Amino acid sequence: MADPAYIVDGVLTDGEAWVALGSTTLGGSAAVVTFTSADDGSSLDWSQFMDLVVVWYARSDRASTNNDFIVQFNNDTSSNYPIQLLSGSGAAANAYAATNTFAYMGDLPAASSPANHMSAGVATFFDVNSGKYKSVLAQSAKDDDGSGYVSLFAATWKSQAPITEIDLIASGNNLVAGTHIDLFGVLPRMVA
Amino acid sequence: MAIIEAIATTYLEADAASVTFSSIPTTYEHLQVRGSHRTSAGTSGQPFYIELNATAGTGYSSHGMIGTDTTVSGQPQTGTAAIAIWDGTHGTLVNAADYATIIMDVMDYRNANKNTTVQLFMADAMTLSGASRVTFASGLWDDTAAITQIKFTPSSGNMVRGSEFTLYGLNSS
Numbered sequence: 001m002a003d004p005a006y007i008v009d010g011v012l013t014d015g016e017a018w019v020a021l022g023s024t025t026l027g028g029s030a031a032v033v034t035f036t037s038a039d040d041g042s043s044l045d046w047s048q049f050m051d052l053v054v055v056w057y058a059r060s061d062r063a064s065t066n067n068d069f070i071v072q073f074n075n076d077t078s079s080n081y082p083i084q085l086l087s088g089s090g091a092a093a094n095a096y097a098a099t100n101t102f103a104y105m106g107d108l109p110a111a112s113s114p115a116n117h118m119s120a121g122v123a124t125f126f127d128v129n130s131g132k133y134k135s136v137l138a139q140s141a142k143d144d145d146g147s148g149y150v151s152l153f154a155a156t157w158k159s160q161a162p163i164t165e166i167d168l169i170a171s172g173n174n175l176v177a178g179t180h181i182d183l184f185g186v187l188p189r190m191v192a
Numbered sequence: 193m194a195i196i197e198a199i200a201t202t203y204l205e206a207d208a209a210s211v212t213f214s215s216i217p218t219t220y221e222h223l224q225v226r227g228s229h230r231t232s233a234g235t236s237g238q239p240f241y242i243e244l245n246a247t248a249g250t251g252y253s254s255h256g257m258i259g260t261d262t263t264v265s266g267q268p269q270t271g272t273a274a275i276a277i278w279d280g281t282h283g284t285l286v287n288a289a290d291y292a293t294i295i296m297d298v299m300d301y302r303n304a305n306k307n308t309t310v311q312l313f314m315a316d317a318m319t320l321s322g323a324s325r326v327t328f329a330s331g332l333w334d335d336t337a338a339i340t341q342i343k344f345t346p347s348s349g350n351m352v353r354g355s356e357f358t359l360y361g362l363n364s365s
């Protein structure tokens with residue numbers, strides 16, 4: 001694959017801070033959408049970025065009106081993800097904390113939701129190449145004509161390894177056709 | 193021209209009392225700060241202050257909607273010397289590898305006819321059971337000056353090595 005126009009001989013020649021790393025629009029149901037670092041020094045190698053951002057519009061096939069949209073890093077399925085939720089549903093506000101085998105991305109409409117409804121969200125994964133635990137801040141919006149959720153999720157992946165793989169999953173179910181997910185890398189600018 | 197440009201990153205290699213972006217260029221429409229940070233204080237969550245244009249006084253307010261463990265709350269502040277976010281960062285009672293996070297949007301920052309209201313998403317103390325916190329907040333500076341400087345300061349202790357803030361500029365075309 002050729003370098004994008006803003007990279008010449010491996011050097012960034014444009015100040016654009018957000019770099020498109022991948023985009024998936026599902027043509028059929030899928031259990032997981034995976035993004036993986038190129039790990040080759042190219043413009044798609046995640047090691048050059050400060051943060052990663054996922055922008056998504058998605059729906060699940062679960063036999064319900066709701067399904068959790070979750071993320072796991074580097075194939076880690078152990079209980080390494082403390083999470084904190086703040087959400088609004090109808091007239092109620094809710095908070096919740098736990099330690100999970102995944103972090104939350106948001107809430108998905110599912111098979112019993114109105115036809116063609118999807119939910120929207122944005123998630124940031126911070127300082128993904130550092131020796132810190134990796135932090136997640138995610139917002140999502142889901143509306144089912146009179147019910148739904150608006151949610152703010154935080155999580156920490158208790159690993160000091162760089163993030164090199166992201167698995168996005170409709171918990172226990174499938175993401176449906178039409179689900180659209182984009183991944184961006186966010187560059188820093190180190191100045192003296 | 194790039195739509196979103198990284199203006200500057202400060203990545204602390206040693207502890208520091210604060211992090212400041214000064215002489216912010218006037219060539220963008222909006223600003224965004226993204227960062228991760230923790231402090232050297234012997235605290236769990238602790239307040240985090242955001243001062244604009246090196247101006248203290250009493251001209252700041254903030255309003256947060258907060259989820260901590262199973263509790264939902266609101267946190268108003270007014271008449272403060274900086275935008276004050278309650279438990280916006282954390283100290284040494286939290287695992288040393290766990291850093292608090294911030295995303296702050298400063299819209300129309302160079303306009304000198306409007307007071308400045310910022311939007312904040314933050315989280316801290318995720319690995320400390322019962323103390324984890326996620327916050328959606330506003331911050332107001334009751335002044336119409338264009339924004340030329342942004343300073344981040346914890347309420348006690350220093351920001352420690354590895355704390356990081358990047359200032360981005362957003363163009364309209």
